[in-house]
Amino acid sequence: MSQSRTRIGIVAPASRISPELAERACALAERLYPGRVALDVHPQCFLSSGHFAGTDEERASAFLEVANDPSFDAVWFARGGYGAGRIAGQVTNELAPAAREKTYLGYSDMGYMLAGLYSQGCRVAHGPMPADLRRDGGEAAVTRALRWLVERAPQTVELHAERPRAAFNITVLSHILGTEIEPDLSGHVLLLEDVSEHLYRVDRALFHILSHKHMRALKGIRLGRVTDVLPNDPDFGESEEEIVRRLCARFGVSYLGRADIGHDSDNKVVLFGNE
Amino acid sequence: MSQSRTRIGIVAPASRISPELAERACALAERLYPGRVALDVHPQCFLSSGHFAGTDEERASAFLEVANDPSFDAVWFARGGYGAGRIAGQVTNELAPAAREKTYLGYSDMGYMLAGLYSQGCRVAHGPMPADLRRDGGEAAVTRALRWLVERAPQTVELHAERPRAAFNITVLSHILGTEIEPDLSGHVLLLEDVSEHLYRVDRALFHILSHKHMRALKGIRLGRVTDVLPNDPDFGESEEEIVRRLCARFGVSYLGRADIGHDSDNKVVLFGNE
Numbered sequence: 088m089s090q091s092r093t094r095i096g097i098v099a100p101a102s103r104i105s106p107e108l109a110e111r112a113c114a115l116a117e118r119l120y121p122g123r124v125a126l127d128v129h130p131q132c133f134l135s136s137g138h139f140a141g142t143d144e145e146r147a148s149a150f151l152e153v154a155n156d157p158s159f160d161a162v163w164f165a166r167g168g169y170g171a172g173r174i175a176g177q178v179t180n181e182l183a184p185a186a187r188e189k190t191y192l193g194y195s196d197m198g199y200m201l202a203g204l205y206s207q208g209c210r211v212a213h214g215p216m217p218a219d220l221r222r223d224g225g226e227a228a229v230t231r232a233l234r235w236l237v238e239r240a241p242q243t244v245e246l247h248a249e250r251p252r253a254a255f256n257i258t259v260l261s262h263i264l265g266t267e268i269e270p271d272l273s274g275h276v277l278l279l280e281d282v283s284e285h286l287y288r289v290d291r292a293l294f295h296i297l298s299h300k301h302m303r304a305l306k307g308i309r310l311g312r313v314t315d316v317l318p319n320d321p322d323f324g325e326s327e328e329e330i331v332r333r334l335c336a337r338f339g340v341s342y343l344g345r346a347d348i349g350h351d352s353d354n355k356v357v358l359f360g361n362e
Numbered sequence: 363m364s365q366s367r368t369r370i371g372i373v374a375p376a377s378r379i380s381p382e383l384a385e386r387a388c389a390l391a392e393r394l395y396p397g398r399v400a401l402d403v404h405p406q407c408f409l410s411s412g413h414f415a416g417t418d419e420e421r422a423s424a425f426l427e428v429a430n431d432p433s434f435d436a437v438w439f440a441r442g443g444y445g446a447g448r449i450a451g452q453v454t455n456e457l458a459p460a461a462r463e464k465t466y467l468g469y470s471d472m473g474y475m476l477a478g479l480y481s482q483g484c485r486v487a488h489g490p491m492p493a494d495l496r497r498d499g500g501e502a503a504v505t506r507a508l509r510w511l512v513e514r515a516p517q518t519v520e521l522h523a524e525r526p527r528a529a530f531n532i533t534v535l536s537h538i539l540g541t542e543i544e545p546d547l548s549g550h551v552l553l554l555e556d557v558s559e560h561l562y563r564v565d566r567a568l569f570h571i572l573s574h575k576h577m578r579a580l581k582g583i584r585l586g587r588v589t590d591v592l593p594n595d596p597d598f599g600e601s602e603e604e605i606v607r608r609l610c611a612r613f614g615v616s617y618l619g620r621a622d623i624g625h626d627s628d629n630k631v632v633l634f635g636n637e
Contacts, residue, residue, distance in 0.1 A: 137599020138562050169562040172569060262566055265540040266573035287413050287444040291537055294447060298541035324412020 093124045093237045095161045096153035097217060099132040100175070101196045102168025103140035104218055106133055109165075112217040115226065116233055124237050129153060132165045139170045147174040150200075154191075155183035161236050164193030164200060166218035171199035172259075176267045179203035192216070192232060195282075195350065198259035203268035205253065205359050213254035213278070213348065214243075214356035224352035235356045245278065245347050245355035248309055254278035254348055254357040257313075261292035264299050273304040276343060278357055279331070280311030282350035286323035289313060290330050297338040307341035312349025368399045368512045370436045371428035372492060374407040375450070376471045377443025378415035379493055381408055384440070387492040390501065391508055399512055404428060407440045414445045422449040425475075429466075430458035436511050439468030439475065441493035446474035447534075451542045454478035467491070467507060470557075470625065473534035478543035480528065480634050488529035488553070488623065489518075489631035499627035510631045520553065520622050520630040523584055529553035529623055529632040532588075536567035539574050548579040551618060553632055554606070555586030557625035561598035564588060565605050572613040582616035587624030 095116075097109070109128040116124045131149030134141030141149070153162050164171075182204075191204050191211045201211040214235060215228035222228065234240035245254075253272055255263075257279050263269050281289055296302055313327040325333070328345075335342040347355045370391075372384070384403040391399045406424030409416030416424070428437050439446075457479075466479050466486045476486040489510060490503035497503065509515040520529075528547055530538075532554050538544050556564055571577055588602040600608070603620075610617040622630045 135596070138594060138596060169566060172566060176573070262536065262570040266570065291444060291447060295537040295541065298451070319413060321410070321413060 091123070093120070093160050094158060095124065095126050095163050095236055096156070096159040097126060097128045097132060097163050097165050098146075098149045098153050099140035099165040100146050100150055100200055101139065101170035102166050103135055104132050104165045108217060108220055109133075111220050112229060115229060119230060119233055120237055124233070127159070138168070143173050146170065147178050150174070150178050151181055154178070154186040154189070157185035157188065159189055161190040161192065163232070163236065164191070164197040164216050166216055167193070167195030167197055169196050171196050172262060175199040175203040179207050179268060182207055182209070190236065192236060192356070194254070194348075194354065195256050196259060198255045199263060199268065201255075201359065202263050202270050206268055206270045210358070210362070212356050212358045215354050219352065219354070222352050228352040228354055231356065243356050245357045247344065247346050248278055248357060249276045249306065249343070251359070251361045252276040252278060252357060253359045254280070254311070254346070257281040257289060257292045257296070258284060261295045264296060264302075272302070274306050276306050276309060278309045278311055278346040278348055280346075280349045281313045283315045283317060284313075285317045286319045286325070286327065286330065289327060290323070290334070293331065293334050297334055297340060303339055305340050307343040308335055309343045309346035311346040312351060314350050366398070368395070368435050369433060370399065370401050370438050370511055371431070371434040372401060372403045372407060372438050372440050373421070373424045373428050374415035374440040375421050375425055375475055376414065376445035377441050378410055379407050379440045383492060383495055384408075386495050387504060390504060394505060394508055395512055399508070402434070413443070418448050421445065422453050425449065425453050426456055429453070429461040429464070432460035432463065434464055436465040436467065438507070438511065439466070439472040439491050441491055442468070442470030442472055444471050446471050447537060450474040450478040454482050454543060457482055457484070465511065467511060467631070469529070469623075469629065470531050471534060473530045474538060474543060476634065477530075477538050477545050481543055481545045485633070485637070487631050487633045490629050494627065494629070497627050503627040503629055506631065518631050520632045522619065522621050523553055523632060524551045524581065524618070526634070526636045527551040527553060527632060528634045529555070529586070529621070532556040532564060532567045532571070533559060536570045539571060539577075547577070549581050551581050551584060553584045553586055553621040553623055555621075555624045556588045558590045558592060559588075560592045561594045561600070561602065561605065564602060565598070565609070568606065568609050572609055572615060578614055580615050582618040583610055584618045584621035586621040587626060589625050
């Protein structure tokens, strides 16, 4: 990381952001760290191709351009949505040495990128993204991300999780297992969160995750927030924490308590691994 | 199968049905085959435990009672919903020899049961269930299932699919891969359908399925209907068939065309395997 000025590249492997949102993020960074941080928003972030911020090729190419450029200290993912899984396998096979010298930050659909990059030995973290500015209180989340990216401020990080650790969206992790980007989480504390799902789907995805024999080598699970839960018909009959406790007991994985992560403005940063 | 009277046991490994619905199914069977078919609706179908037709133990126990009873010719699953995945691994490890002498019919969430039973060498088929009576034109679907169960009437079956074949809901199959009930589908034509999903989720689940290296040993994929599609914001930019064609091309799996299955009254019967 350069001593004087932190250079952060922003790319969007899934859904697009608007130029206005990018400008707000840049203005916030300049207010927090005048002259000390450069947010370099890749124009790919504003492309549009159906659901995505550009075609698979455009998103993959923009990511590799920034990840493989030694002048960047970090890659900050602009937004989740959907689409990272379509490029994560390819791009993590095309990393240059410079890609292993920087930090990657994002969450939600970006779990595909974190998984692939962590499998390749990169330094990755689960935490807020520029698109969180759209939330109520979102400036606090984005400020937290910047304070972590620029100075690793201690109050920005999730404090409960033992090391080594990793954090994922439950639904996204369920879609990563069995694929080439699946990371080795043996011995890890796994922090999980989810959003906008029916509880039966949370149960289904976590059942799927723990049905993989190698996931029983986890050190344990911590549950972040499960928000914007969609109505279950009939009522599911359990809370999200009861679901996780039951499935941990069934599959012989330790349930370690709650974690301070989620699709909200309080979402803390979780650096993967032992650091 | 007994010569005189076909005895069909009905159980509900996922969501419950009402006694009224069960009575309608029985009346329909009696009208179609007076004195020649007995629908034996297990009382477990009417239990209620949160989301489910009874606890995991109650649903597993009812299934095993019927599956392992040599006096039944077939097990007909009452309804999908969610819950079969929570018992499929256990029950398919507890099958008695009689369970391999009968036929199993259902779809949707029952894909978990079909997967586990097919892995164990049982005769399973994807097709309508009693709960389809709730659909517009649902009596035609349930009639089709009965005509198949009782006399294997040729007009009830899906005619496009080459053998060996198997059929699944896309989302359900995505949650089966990597677990103990995953069937060996090498060389199979795989018929797929889905319901009530955003197109980005169809893309995500099928991407996950085809990301499993062993799924590239499929003979090919046929696409049934994808219905009640939820709004995609922004528009996904592809139809469901374009999604399947693109992913098949990407992963080197043959796309063989459409199939006459889906969450609707036209849903034809697909017997798994080479029969």
